[in-house]
Amino acid sequence: MKVKYNIATLSAWPLMVNKRRVSKAMANSAKMNKPDVKLVLLGDMNVGKTSLLHRYMERKFQETVSTVGGAFFLKQWGPYNISIWDTAGREQFHGLGSMYCRGAAAIILTYDVTSWQSLVDLEERFLLLTDTANDDCLYVIVGNKADLTDPAALEEGPVGAGAGAEPGPGGAEPGRGGAEPGELRPIAAVPSGHKQVQREDAMALYGRVLRYKQQDEASSQPADRMCFETSAKTGYNVDLLFETLFSMALPSILRKRSENSAHTVDLEECRNSKRSRRGCCS
Numbered sequence: 001m002k003v004k005y006n007i008a009t010l011s012a013w014p015l016m017v018n019k020r021r022v023s024k025a026m027a028n029s030a031k032m033n034k035p036d037v038k039l040v041l042l043g044d045m046n047v048g049k050t051s052l053l054h055r056y057m058e059r060k061f062q063e064t065v066s067t068v069g070g071a072f073f074l075k076q077w078g079p080y081n082i083s084i085w086d087t088a089g090r091e092q093f094h095g096l097g098s099m100y101c102r103g104a105a106a107i108i109l110t111y112d113v114t115s116w117q118s119l120v121d122l123e124e125r126f127l128l129l130t131d132t133a134n135d136d137c138l139y140v141i142v143g144n145k146a147d148l149t150d151p152a153a154l155e156e157g158p159v160g161a162g163a164g165a166e167p168g169p170g171g172a173e174p175g176r177g178g179a180e181p182g183e184l185r186p187i188a189a190v191p192s193g194h195k196q197v198q199r200e201d202a203m204a205l206y207g208r209v210l211r212y213k214q215q216d217e218a219s220s221q222p223a224d225r226m227c228f229e230t231s232a233k234t235g236y237n238v239d240l241l242f243e244t245l246f247s248m249a250l251p252s253i254l255r256k257r258s259e260n261s262a263h264t265v266d267l268e269e270c271r272n273s274k275r276s277r278r279g280c281c282s
Contacts, residue, residue: 035074035083036253039245040101040133042087042126043110044118048144051232052110053086056242061233077246078169080253084242097129104130105252106138106245109209113143113150113229116196123205127212138248139209140226141202142241147231148193154234169250202227221248 041049050071055061057073075082085100101107107130111118122141130137146153203223210217225244230237 033074033081036080036256037105037249038083038085038103039106039108039249040085040087040097040104041108041110042097042101042122042129043108044112044115044121044125045088047110047112047115047118048232049108049110050086052142052144052230052238052241053084055232055235055238057084061235080169080250082246082249082253097126098132101130102132104133104137105249106140107133108140108142108241108245109205110142110144111197111202112145113195113197114145114148114193119143119197119201119205123208127209130213134252136215136252137213138221138226138245139206139213140228140241140245141206141209142227143197143199143202143229144232145193146229146236147191147234149191149195150229150231150236151191153229153231153236154191155236169247199227199229 041053043049051061051063053073057075072083072085075084085104087097087100109122109126111122130139206223206226207217210220228237228241230241232238
């Protein structure tokens with residue numbers, strides 16, 4: 001399994017240090033890198049899930065091979081840590097999707113705008129895998145490869161801040177970027193593919209997802225906010241997708257942090273308390 005994450009190291013510290021300081025620093029390091037919430041990408045093979053994730057996390061497009069099993073990135077978003085899981089779309093790895101979705105706060109259902117079957121598969125093959133997600137899980141319908149059908153996804157020009165700028169909570173950029181600031185996007189004269197899935201089709205699927213999950217449509221996010229068309233190749237709407245979803249997942253992040261805080265015992269404080277009691281009795 002390919003795993004990518006950030007690790008806070010202690011390599012720069014002096015070798016001769018107090019053991020208590022080291023253990024406390026390691027505990028703080030582990031706490032800092034513990035995910036606050038989980039996001040999962042689901043969809044058929046070749047729809048571009050891995051490319052979307054690379055575009056957002058590494059700010060570049062690269063041709064990728066099919067994911068084997070699954071992989072995850074740990075994204076530091078302001079003071080929060082978000083794990084983003086990329087799952088395999090191949091049939092032989094299908095059963096693993098349910099395991100990866102366990103406890104997810106948001107799921108990105110991804111299809112290819114030039115493939116009607118990829119949208120159908122989301123409902124027929126992948127929706128069942130989400131049964132292990134949180135009851136209040138957010139569902140986003142994302143049509144990738146928009147550069148093949150939409151001239152707007154081929155625009156050339158400077159883009160705004162992207163994933164590397166760490167906009168943090170509430171800082172989602174309205175731009176479509178994913179390239180470095182000032183970088184020019186590649187341009188083509190006309191889109192080269194035929195669009196088989198319209199945005200209205202994705203919005204209709206979102207309504208069926210809510211009904212399947214028995215979520216109240218009136219109190220859920222509206223379909224026009226939860227359906228995106230993106231291009232991992234040009235960066236079109238990629239930052240907007242992830243940053244919007246992070247903002248929507250913020251209540252789940254805060255709730256989980258609150259629950260973890262209520263069940264956390266400070267061992268160092270307990271040791272100090274025991275020493276104080278022994279001191280009073282001596």
